[in-house]
Amino acid sequence: MKAISIDIDGTITDEERRIDCRAIDAIRRLKMPVILATGNTVCFALTTARLIGTDGIIIAENGGVVKTCYDGEEYVLCDATECERAFELLSKNFDLEKLDAEYRKTDVALRRNFDLPSAREILSKSNLKVDLVDSGFAIHIKNKHINKGVGLKKVAELLGWSTQDIGAIGDSESDIEMFNVAGFGVAVANADPKLKQIATLVTKGEYGAGVAEAIETIERSFL
Numbered sequence: 001m002k003a004i005s006i007d008i009d010g011t012i013t014d015e016e017r018r019i020d021c022r023a024i025d026a027i028r029r030l031k032m033p034v035i036l037a038t039g040n041t042v043c044f045a046l047t048t049a050r051l052i053g054t055d056g057i058i059i060a061e062n063g064g065v066v067k068t069c070y071d072g073e074e075y076v077l078c079d080a081t082e083c084e085r086a087f088e089l090l091s092k093n094f095d096l097e098k099l100d101a102e103y104r105k106t107d108v109a110l111r112r113n114f115d116l117p118s119a120r121e122i123l124s125k126s127n128l129k130v131d132l133v134d135s136g137f138a139i140h141i142k143n144k145h146i147n148k149g150v151g152l153k154k155v156a157e158l159l160g161w162s163t164q165d166i167g168a169i170g171d172s173e174s175d176i177e178m179f180n181v182a183g184f185g186v187a188v189a190n191a192d193p194k195l196k197q198i199a200t201l202v203t204k205g206e207y208g209a210g211v212a213e214a215i216e217t218i219e220r221s222f223l
Contacts, residue, residue: 020208
């Protein structure tokens with residue numbers, strides 16, 4: 001195992017988005033690179049990486065943007081044109097609130113204050129190539145061809161690895177594609193049931209306690 005990719009919100013943070021120090025202690029103990037994979041923005045991910053002491057390899061905006069500490073380049077894997085069109089369409093039916101709009105390059109993040117199934121039904125009748133993904137903290141309008149799995153493949157390509165050499169830890173449906181391409185996937189106990197179904201392992205602990213448990217298993221099995 002060459003690296004671990006870890007989601008942020010709901011995985012190393014709790015339900016109130018507070019960083020769980022049990023996860024941070026375990027992450028800092030790991031003797032391999034840690035990739036932070038998030039639906040949040042690049043600046044948020046980089047700040048979090050600096051704060052918790054990881055290697056500065058990030059997958060942001062649910063796979064739309066990738067950055068590594070090795071070349072300093074920011075790789076933007078799509079644009080937000082279709083997502084903005086979807087936002088305009090949904091705005092005719094819902095009172096939507098964008099989150100962090102000035103920092104986003106590839107998707108649109110929305111406050112979770114509207115009916116997701118109804119919104120998905122509206123978009124299914126359009127020709128827009130977008131998905132709606134609920135991270136548990138925001139609803140993201142994203143390009144159908146972009147996800148954390150695509151982001152992980154880009155990281156692996158940049159670093160000369162196979163995605164099978166990378167493990168993944170997460171909690172939400174936005175982590176499904178990352179689990180599908182990783183060598184193994186660990187879902188924390190508070191994870192979405194759909195993620196648990198495809199996980200190699202589901203921890204007994206929630207949030208940061210689950211991350212610490214996952215890392216202990218990784219250390220026993222791979223290090």
